[in-house]
Amino acid sequence: MSGIRPAARPRFRPFVRLQWDPVRGKQVLLAPEGALVLNETGAAIAALCNGERSVADIAEELGRRYERPVDQDVATFLGRLAARRLLEFAEEQAGNA
Amino acid sequence: MLDPVGLLAELTHRCPLHCPYCSNPLALVDVGDELTRDEWVRVWSEARALGVLQLHLSGGEPLQRPDLTSLVGEARSLGFYTNLITSGIGLTPVLAERLRAAGLDHVQISLQAADRERSDRIAGTRSYDAKLAAARLVKALGFPLTLNVVLHRQNIDDIAALLAVAEELAADRLELANTQYYGWALRNRAALLPTRAQLERAEPLVQAARERLAERMEIIYVVPDYYEDYPKPCMGGWGRRQLTVTPNGDVLPCPAASQFGATFPIDNVRRRPLDSIWRESALFDAFRGAAWMREPCRSCPRREVDFGGCRCQALQVTGDAWATDPVCRLSPQRALIDAAVRTANAAPAADSAPALAYRWSAPRALD
Numbered sequence: 001m002s003g004i005r006p007a008a009r010p011r012f013r014p015f016v017r018l019q020w021d022p023v024r025g026k027q028v029l030l031a032p033e034g035a036l037v038l039n040e041t042g043a044a045i046a047a048l049c050n051g052e053r054s055v056a057d058i059a060e061e062l063g064r065r066y067e068r069p070v071d072q073d074v075a076t077f078l079g080r081l082a083a084r085r086l087l088e089f090a091e092e093q094a095g096n097a
Numbered sequence: 098m099l100d101p102v103g104l105l106a107e108l109t110h111r112c113p114l115h116c117p118y119c120s121n122p123l124a125l126v127d128v129g130d131e132l133t134r135d136e137w138v139r140v141w142s143e144a145r146a147l148g149v150l151q152l153h154l155s156g157g158e159p160l161q162r163p164d165l166t167s168l169v170g171e172a173r174s175l176g177f178y179t180n181l182i183t184s185g186i187g188l189t190p191v192l193a194e195r196l197r198a199a200g201l202d203h204v205q206i207s208l209q210a211a212d213r214e215r216s217d218r219i220a221g222t223r224s225y226d227a228k229l230a231a232a233r234l235v236k237a238l239g240f241p242l243t244l245n246v247v248l249h250r251q252n253i254d255d256i257a258a259l260l261a262v263a264e265e266l267a268a269d270r271l272e273l274a275n276t277q278y279y280g281w282a283l284r285n286r287a288a289l290l291p292t293r294a295q296l297e298r299a300e301p302l303v304q305a306a307r308e309r310l311a312e313r314m315e316i317i318y319v320v321p322d323y324y325e326d327y328p329k330p331c332m333g334g335w336g337r338r339q340l341t342v343t344p345n346g347d348v349l350p351c352p353a354a355s356q357f358g359a360t361f362p363i364d365n366v367r368r369r370p371l372d373s374i375w376r377e378s379a380l381f382d383a384f385r386g387a388a389w390m391r392e393p394c395r396s397c398p399r400r401e402v403d404f405g406g407c408r409c410q411a412l413q414v415t416g417d418a419w420a421t422d423p424v425c426r427l428s429p430q431r432a433l434i435d436a437a438v439r440t441a442n443a444a445p446a447a448d449s450a451p452a453l454a455y456r457w458s459a460p461r462a463l464d
Contacts, residue, residue: 015203015241015269017178023148024100030178032203032243032270035102035150085315 004055004075004082008089011051016086018046031086041070045077051090098385100148101375105155105341105352106137108168112158113186115221116209117453118247118282118289121157122355130345134164136366138171140342143371145175149340152177157344160187166195173200180205182245185231186224193231197238204235205243205272210251211258219251221455232266243270248299249289250441256299260306263314273303274319279353279409281456288453290441296320323434327399328406328422335408336381342366348374350381353409357383360418384408384418391419393427 012018017030027043029036038046044065048058055078059071081087110125132140141152152172159165160183172179181196185206208228209219216225235242244263246252252259256273263271276282276289303318310316322329332339332351341349346366349355355363361380375381383389387400394405405411406422414423414433421428 013241013269014239017202019176021148021150021176023146028150030150030202032178032180032205032241035178088312 004079005089006056006059007054009051009054010049010058010078010082010087010089012046012049012086013088029081029086031084034084036081036084036086041073042077045074046081049078049087098376099337101144101338101340102149103151103153103339104141104144104149105153105339106141107155107157107341107343107352108137108159108162108165109157109344111161112156112184112456113161113222114158114184114209114224115455116219116247116281117221117285117455118249118276119456120277120280120282120352121456122280122353123284124355126344132342132344132346132366134168134171136346137168138175140346140366140371141172141175141177143366144340145177147372147375150176150178151180153180153182155182158184158186160184160192166192166199169196169201170199173202178202183207183231184220184224185228188231188234190234193234193238193240197240201240203243204240205245206232206235207245207247208259208262209246211255211262215252215255219453229262229266232268236267241269242266243272244268245272245274248273248275248291250291250295251288253291253295253299256302260302260316264306264310268314270315270317272317272319274317275321277322277353279413280356281454283413285453286437287440290321290323290437292442292444293324293438294442296324322407322410322424323438325424326426328403328410328424330403331407331409331422334404335384336375337385337404340375340381348378350384351409354380356409356412357418360412389419391421393425393429394421397427 015032019028019030021028024037027038027046029038029046044062045058048061055074059074062070062074078087109131110121111128159181169179179201180203181201182205206228208216210216213225217223232242232244244266246259278286282289303316307316336350341352343349347355347363348366348371357380361383363380364374364378390400390405394400406425408418411420411422412418415430420430423430423434
């Protein structure tokens with residue numbers, strides 16, 4: 001999704017919970033009106049969303065881990081979560097106050 | 098077959114409110130028949146093993162259960178995302194703090210209208226001030242808050258004021274959902290179905306608020322399906338993702354499905370394991386997938402979009418549970434819906450609507 005800025009620092013909204021589901025053997029994102037079962041890549045991205053790492057940081061770290069460029073995968077996945085209002089972005093403070 | 102994701106636990110049918118669109122059935126479960134704490138915990142542990150992730154604690158009024166805090170604690174330790182669906186009546190600061198400590202994830206509070214007089218009149222009891230106090234308490238304790246307003250002919254003109262109340266309360270989510278016409282609401286349909294003009298006035302106000310509050314509040318707005326051309330994908334498909342357990346342990350594909358008791362046996366968690374009910378019971382099996390469908394659903398490209406619409410609505414309006422949802426333009430029985438819409442639009446405004454039949458009893462004087 002094009003709306004995601006590399007400098008934005010994603011974090012889950014306060015009412016969202018990321019948790020391991022032993023029944024499915026997968027990470028799940030839980031929210032008031034919906035649950036999202038994550039695949040391996042999604043779970044790896046979600047685990048890095050802490051409001052401190054930027055989208056670029058996350059893509060760089062996972063790119064190293066998977067030894068291939070993942071910028072587009074990261075942006076697409078985070079865009080989907082943002083569209084479902086599971087994520088919010090802490091933008092760089094400068095110039096945005 | 099998919100794994101279920103959500104379970105609506107109707108902990109009790111007891112409720113201090115008398116809303117004339119109540120989603121509980123016309124015949125209510127007696128308090129003596131309610132599942133005990135231990136029975137609920139067993140059911141939830143079976144639900145978790147089936148894959149259920151979200152647990153909606155509802156009623157009636159779930160705060161009427163004295164063991165609610167303990168139930169929430171058990172639900173959280175089983176790994177559910179716990180959502181309390183409440184009128185707010187009975188949510189004292191002490192109880193709210195206990196629920197927070199027990200791990201409750203989210204609170205949804207209903208409001209009947211934007212102002213005290215109208216909200217109390219629709220609820221059939223003095224409740225508005227207590228609801229606002231409960232909402233403030235929920236936010237002060239750091240819970241995420243959803244404010245839920247069932248919209249209808251008698252409050253939809255207040256939508257700007259409703260948006261303002263939600264903003265003032267700092268609700269994280271606002272659900273403005275028009276009444277769905279089952280049970281009590283079907284009985285009161287003529288007094289509740291809004292006019293087209295009312296809907297046309299409401300829509301742009303909702304849109305403007307959505308844009309203005311985009312970062313702060315999610316606004317869900319649902320128009321009456323009577324004004325739509327196609328049915329809603331009710332419950333995300335029958336027996337597909339959701340199940341409801343009533344106060345006495347009956348297991349239903351949706352909260353309105355108790356009326357299918359005349360057609361199918363209704364299974365109960367006291368007599369049959371939840372897993373077996375979900376996978377094999379006649380009621381869940383009846384409308385799962387597409388094999389049950391007749392024309393025009395059977396060959397319709399939308400059959401994987403709306404799953405034939407709502408079975409309860411088909412049964413209630415046409416008398417035939419296998420019929421296409423009559424709100425569908427392709428239904429041969431759409432005329433039944435059009436007639437109700439014509440009637441709603443023949444009378445001009447809210448105050449000319451017929452009197453409401455309140456749940457349980459005639460409306461009492463507000464003391």
